Amino acid sequence: MPSRIAPIAIPDDFTVFAASDLHGQLASVDRLLARAGLSDGGGTWTAPPRTALVVTGDLVDRGPDSVGLVRRLASLREQAPRTGGMVVLLEGNHEVQLLGGLDAVPDIFRAFMAFGGAATLLSAGMTGADWHDAGTRDIAARFDAAAPDVRPTAWSFAPYARWRDVLFVHGGPVPGQDLTAFEGSAQRLWIRQGFFAADDPFPTATAWSVYRRARLERVVFGHTPVEAPTLFHGNRALNLDTWRGQTVSLARLAGDRLDDAVLDEEPVQPRAIADAPIAPEEIARIDAALPPVVDAWWLRARGPLRCS
Secondary structure, three states, rough: OOOOOOOEEEEOEEEEEOOOOOOOOOHHHHHHHHHHHOOOOOOOOOOOOOOEEEEEEEEOOOOOOOOHHHHHHHHHHHHHHOOOOOOEOOOOOHHHHHHHOOOOOHHHHHHHHOOOOHHHHHHHOOOOHHHHOOOHHHHHHHHHHOOOHHHHHHHHOOOOEEEEOOOEEEOOOOOOOHHHHHHHOOHHHOOOOOHHOOOOOOOOOOHHHHHHHOOOOOEEOOOOOOOEEEEEEEEEEEEEHHHHEEEEEEEEEOEEEEEEEEEEEEEOOOOOOOOOOOOHHHHHHHHHHHHHHHHHHHHHHHOOOOOO
């Protein structure tokens, strides 16, 4: 049974860089990390001590090298503590679609394949012949034979992280949930307008009181594509999923204000696999339908969430 990973706390005195929705863009990510001084532009962590890199999910699918990107960031995560740093990898809905899809959950597998999942299979060296007209178990076996480290690595991603009063999460905080429910529910991976376009201001409105009491008053997230890094909730929430602008972005957080973050971006390479043609209304339906399916699968795969 895969073990549950606890939320990650980053020490207050760390310098923090953040990114989201990197989707297989290994070459672009290497260039961003090199310019920031976090890596040598390849496989070596070079950041000063007390530096953290946080990626808020969606390393896989769509882009040209999902397997290479997972391996690169997992390697940097292993190296960073040797020089007093951290690399924090958080789960996104695309990691869940990979894991649940290849675990033969039909609704999750359909989402995996509809939203660029075949690009991850390609990056493992598979071809269309390996998945067309093949059963899910066969596809999973072929993927694991080609890239045996990827699924275990994806299982190691954390649900969320915090630094000072900043919450890092893939989709966003969920109104009305306590932190235990938030940690254990997939809704934090799929929420969109229910967070960033909510009429209730974060974190002062009653709907967000759980986060305010936990001293989580700013949010860095992704999941919903934007043209450029975009602020919401009176500059208290920063969306870093910039694929609508055809870039991946890296933010160096500064002090107590997200609008003072230092931003860098790199153009993305073309998608290896296009998403299925799906209307916005159908995407909204999938966003609403998948979290309870994932919650039920998580319960079978990992057991109940236990409070510490």
